[in-house]
Structures are given as C-alpha cells and as structure tokens.
Amino acid sequence: MNDQPNASNELTQMRDMLREFVHERDWRRFHTPKNLASALSVEASELLEPFTWLATGDKTELDDAKLTAIRHEMADVLAYLVMLADSLDVDLHRALIEKMALNRAKYPADKVRGDARKYSEYRDD
Helix, strand or coil, X not given: CXXXXXXXHHHHHHHHHHHHHXXXXXXXXXXXXXXXXXXXXXXXHHCXXXXXXXXXXXXXXXXXXXHHHHHHHHHHHHHHHHHHHHHCCCCXXXXXXHHHHHHHHHCCHHHHCCCCCCHHHHCCC
C-alpha cells in the first residue's frame, strides 16, 4: 500500500473542511464564482505585502513574522481557489495536469531552458 498522500484526496479533504466552515456560518449564498474569484485576487495581492520594499524578496530577507504572514496569506489563496473550483465543479488536480501538458508544449525545455521570456517572444527564434 502506498503511504504517499494523494493530491486529489487532500484537495477533497480541504474542500470538505471549507464547505463545513461555510455551512456553519451560512455564507454559501455569498460564495458566487465572481465573489470567490474577487476574493482570491484580493488574497493573492495581500500575499505581496510582506515582500514590500525588500531588496530581492529572497527567504533570507524574511523574519519569522513575515514568514507567518506569508504562510497565512498562502492558506487564504488556497482556500479561495479550492472554493472557486468547488463552485464551478473543477477538479483542480486534473486541471493542473491538463495545464502542465499545455505548458510543456508552449515551453519546450530544450528551447527555453534558462530563458524567462514569454512563449510568444521566442517562437520564431
């Protein structure tokens, strides 16, 4: 038997935990896809705050308080993403696999290794 966690199972557990939290507070009516996408965007922006004015934003520049703030904002981003996926019946694990296949085609490793340009900027190289 494999003792490794299954990504789909973990996402399902997160989804169920969030559903319960929302249900206990009677917030489901507020969780439209638009509202969840908006909240996700806000939380993603808040993730930038601890990095403000750092020279590089490297982990060595982050103290314990900033690392805690980042961890909490990452959890908020994940929570809203999972709730948005739930509201739209999107299997996030499947969606990531699908998107990675598209990214591999757009960014072939042998062509883009060490090159941070967007795929449309190197296609004709």
